[in-house]
Amino acid sequence: MAQKPSIPKGTRDFSPLEMAKRNYIFDTIKSVFLLYGFQQIETPAMENLSTLMGKYGEEGDKLLFKILNSGDYLKDAPEELLANKDYIHLITKVSEKGLRYDLTVPFARYVVQHRNDLQMPFKRYQIQPVWRADRPQRGRYREFYQCDADVVGSDSLLNEVELVSMIDEVFKRFGINIVIKLNNRKILSGIAEVIGAPEKIVDITVAIDKIDKIGLDNVNAELIEKGLSQDAIDTLRPLLTLSGSNDEKLATLKTLLVNSETGMKGIEEMMFVLGSASALNLKSQVELDVSLARGLNYYTGTILEVKALDVEMGSITGGGRYDNLTGVFGMDGLSGVGISFGADRIFDVLNTLYLYPADTIATTKVIFINFGEREAAVCLQHIASLRAAGISCEIFPESAKMKKQMAYANAKGVPFVAIVGENEMASGTIAIKNMATGEQNNCTVEEAIELLK
């Protein structure tokens, strides 16, 4: 009953080579999280549907993977719904659990559930897969990792500064040149306020974003089409042509938003974050970008996004400040700020620029060729010594043809091969062959350790 095996659409297997690269990415990010005092948590893959439903909009509810109840999942299903094939209303009858859709809602649930054990502010990071029943397409998967860091329970802008600094450190370690784009929801609210069109924020930011591509006249035409008045567009003009340094942009914004309390508060926050970041001499560019409008329904203060400078690629990290993370679970007033590293896109950038350190992929350092039982027994002793010195090694398990053993060593990308034949056994030595240069050295175990370390 042979089956041709496959995996579900939109999911992936990760080979040893891909895992080595992914481990490099996650380990690098984790080590920076730790350096900044963030602590790891993990939550279950399955959450109660009552926790998940209604948190991601109607579309999000559809994209949740639901788990069929165990046993007789139809026992509570009303006959009428079954007869009508009313799959929508039957869902909560046949399913109580779903796979997590992101790490934010489970985090909010975690904070509320464990509130008595948490000391605020709580700086947590979480690196786990999430699942979405999206239509699979290039670069979009139904299972993918999110990699989030958040500080909740503190309104201080120092948290924003720390996150910006942390992003800088992560990409410095990766060797990826980036620009960190910053905006503030309060600046956007101020803009909408002064032009008297609060409901048009999204249209305005989309327009600002297009100015380089389609020019001022076309943007103006588009804004009129969207229902903005000529007055509003005139007020907006300095924003549409905003350029220069962060200080120059701030000066323009201050003039424009002088009568908006909210807008001026946003500018003040922005100045603090930019000023503090500047004092830290970051490697990354940090740029005020008023067209940045991610998570506009969600973020209430700072909004940030990271772009790689040397590759054409969407945002590779994003985040911002939010209010009331946990209100929906009955715990009000808890605000926070967080970022999410896009592991799959960082993987793509690192692959495109080939920025992996040489030792990322290295697995076994040396493979001992197997000439038979007597020789293998001697090899096992040598191997124990090398491993005690921290050198990763193995013996080919069969005394197969040399060609086969060398093919194995090559496939594994091993830098050295060790040979212990009659001569070496007699002299108590090991012949170590460098696979790149072909050079061969006859050494004692101690010399081999020296050579391979």
Add this chain to the structure above:
Amino acid sequence: MAQKPSIPKGTRDFSPLEMAKRNYIFDTIKSVFLLYGFQQIETPAMENLSTLMGKYGEEGDKLLFKILNSGDYLKDAPEELLANKDYIHLITKVSEKGLRYDLTVPFARYVVQHRNDLQMPFKRYQIQPVWRADRPQRGRYREFYQCDADVVGSDSLLNEVELVSMIDEVFKRFGINIVIKLNNRKILSGIAEVIGAPEKIVDITVAIDKIDKIGLDNVNAELIEKGLSQDAIDTLRPLLTLSGSNDEKLATLKTLLVNSETGMKGIEEMMFVLGSASALNLKSQVELDVSLARGLNYYTGTILEVKALDVEMGSITGGGRYDNLTGVFGMDGLSGVGISFGADRIFDVLNTLYLYPADTIATTKVIFINFGEREAAVCLQHIASLRAAGISCEIFPESAKMKKQMAYANAKGVPFVAIVGENEMASGTIAIKNMATGEQNNCTVEEAIELLK
């Protein structure tokens, strides 16, 4: 619409403290896997139900978590089945995917699917959660991690020796004293053969296992009840009282199984593994145990199990050799040998004996007290210097009351607190307070790095 948040039965949240301990466990095991030349893979949480169903027996099929198809999951459901609430036959109509139940079947599927990219023997390890709709109870969860290492595509007993050596190394690093119990399916087959009752293997091994508890006479009575002849029991007697060193046990077995070709082959294999392990001077006890009968329907050669010596606890690692891992997916003749570390039980053993190294739990090394904006700006500079030297540190984000800031430092278990007030700012120094001793030192940044490293 406040909800009291909770998680599904049998699942767990992991707090920062628990994560630190779990990371220590997985990182230790991973570093040993690498030292022995094993390579990591990952497979998707969801597999096609056609991959999973029928692989774990009828009971296993019931314990699979099934994912409801997206969209109109009832569109292919026959009205008749719905009307009859025939939930069993409807499963494959409403669900195509399930959560993985173990790492073995996904691994077999992986090997077949990627056979053209794999160089045999393939030494893979995999550390991922699995899900089972078991009734939750103490120590049994519906989501738990498995931690497997296998070598496929090689019949060589050197693989068994390597796995035994690897188990020894892992538990040496944990500081857990263990006995590695070894048996061989061929020895058990030989025993069944010589007493003429091949179908009674399980009853016999159960009986052997009980002898210390209930005594020889009771065991004999039980075996007669199970249908063994007096002749068979007489033949079995030397086995039931098997004791002494491995060599002594082997001598008894050789006498008993001299006429069973399969049995003698098992003894030969056992002698090779025991002899090779003995030559490696392992720290662990290695013990031949003919009552060991785990995975009897699955394993075809070596069977192994690990017990902690200083804690009452079930097996903390197990494994063995199997034939034809991939036959069910249409690829015959691929045998292998593997082990699985029981992460949850190892976690319990380490907690019971408190064997965690002192730095397992350490998170932030030093927290800077926040006295206000001016002081904080200076602190950020110091913090950048400390982090550049690899020292994990942070600043309390608000200039809150000292008591609150110290409570945060205490809750986080931070060993040092740094104070930069008026005096320190004037002299360009940092006051570093040791939280354990109360000792306070006024240092330059360079001295602080020296002190904290």
